[in-house]
Amino acid sequence: MKKQAKISNAVIKRLPRYRRYLKELRKKGVDKISSNEFSTLIGYTASQIRQDLNNFGGFGQQGYGYSVDGLYHEISAILGLDKQYKMVVVGAGNLGQAIVNHTYYYKSGFIVSAIFEVNPKLIGLRINDIEVMDYENIVEYVEENEIDIGIICTTMDAAQEVADKLCFAGVKGLWNFAPVDIETPGHVAIENVHLTDSLYSLAYHINGAQEHNKK
Amino acid sequence: MKKQAKISNAVIKRLPRYRRYLKELRKKGVDKISSNEFSTLIGYTASQIRQDLNNFGGFGQQGYGYSVDGLYHEISAILGLDKQYKMVVVGAGNLGQAIVNHTYYYKSGFIVSAIFEVNPKLIGLRINDIEVMDYENIVEYVEENEIDIGIICTTMDAAQEVADKLCFAGVKGLWNFAPVDIETPGHVAIENVHLTDSLYSLAYHINGAQEHNKK
Incomplete structure (x- = not known):
């Protein structure tokens, strides 16, 4: 390279x-x-x-x-798509499940190894044959399995604490879907997907479109 | 305003x-x-x-x-968040379902009225109490119900055709989740959420992070 x-x-x-x-x-x-x-x-x-x-x-x-x-x-x-990345998803709600299913189709370099959840009703389930594990054990798991990327699909309130834990456990990057800006140490990369921000931008353009005729 | x-x-x-x-x-x-x-x-x-x-x-x-x-x-x-927007989702797969559930929590201005799908196994189901309808009927539905926003959760190959149909039927904006750049007439706003692009940027930063120490 x-x-x-x-x-x-x-x-x-x-x-x-x-x-x-x-x-x-x-x-x-x-x-x-x-x-x-x-x-x-x-x-x-x-x-x-x-x-x-x-x-x-x-x-x-x-x-x-x-x-x-x-x-x-x-x-x-x-x-860096010639490499392989091991990932965990935190939050097995609708968005977490969709992300697991979505990344499943990458075939290649991005592998979800485990899903973590606090809700006892979801722990133990399998999504796309990937186990939903107890969030209690996340640090140990990330360390032992040398996870590269943590995907945050939690609520806004939990997101920063989850991020801190993942960074502590040694991930190299975070893919954040919670509607909040997360802080990471400088050596941990972060990519935010703020779905709501995107929808609100769209709303603006819908209202402005007639006036400005711009996309 | x-x-x-x-x-x-x-x-x-x-x-x-x-x-x-x-x-x-x-x-x-x-x-x-x-x-x-x-x-x-x-x-x-x-x-x-x-x-x-x-x-x-x-x-x-x-x-x-x-x-x-x-x-x-x-x-x-x-x-434009003081207004209300009627939306339809096209594609009742994992991502479509997650988006329906996700938008459900906006409470306020963004309402999913219907979901459209080509797969006969999914047509007739209800997701969050919203009916999955036959894609055949989308133009009629969008026109009659004065839908503002079309949310595209289809495959890459179907996305542009779906977009064309939605624009023809009169939506004011498209929220596109298919991994392709969609073209719309100038009066229709478009907002793309390219999840894969975001993940690939993250991969770049993970590899570059050690070198540059930038986020």
Whole structure:
């Protein structure tokens, strides 16, 4: 993997999207693509695309364009998708169950090893053949099984305490679905999915859409 | 509601977050807050906060700060949360079911009226007492019931066709959970929740965290 210094968060956020489009192009049997063609497809300007990909050393050749397959694999490697991640889900409610089922279809690198829950009625159940365990035992489990990622599907009130426990036990990253901003030590990565914020943005745009005709 | 011209998407994206913090402050009985105090809490700079809120005419008073309750209600109104939205979910799989259950807890303005599905085994079931209906009838239903928002929880391959149908039937906005970028006519708002993109960003940061110590 190339050295990844000083890459802005905005660029990182765009990489999965580039990868998604490249995956589709591969499926369609496309071999190479110019930054102009890619621009038409993905909606970023060609110069934005070149600038983004230059962050990683640039994979294109003047007058030839990008190799779809090459770029797909490079971006996958940059994102770390050539590795495997062990994950636990905390909270076996509706959202937790949906996430377990959802990640099940990644096939590859992201494996849910266990689900943790405080509600005794749910402990012992199996979701997609993954056991729902007692939250009491989470630290021990995460340590012993060298879990990489903790997925937080708890209530707002419990989320920070759960995060603290997961960080203490040694996870490298948190994927947070609770509607609250979680604090982590600097060495633990965090990615928040604030569903409610997203819905509220949509509400704004619905009301503004007539006025501004913007998306 | 105040005139909302030329407000950047970045500001709009921050509004639900402001609102979330203000809601917490209200719960704790806090009456007013200065931009400096708000900055410590929310993590944006005080000048950023003043600039953001100035977009809407500014609600603060020099030397007094912002009224927590006043600002909370103003932002709610700007987002359009003083209105009610009728929604349909398309796709009654795990994610669709989780979204139905999730939105159930908004109590207020966002009501799921029906769920649509192509799988005959699921049609006729009830999720949270909401009927799963035949996708065949979606256009008629959306038109007759003046549905505002369509929530897309289908596969990637079906998503654009579902979106087209919903737009044709007259929804004002789409909340898309399918892992694909959907195109809508300019008058229909769209908000994408790309869960996989979010997980891949997290993977990047986990790998980069040791090097950069950034979140």
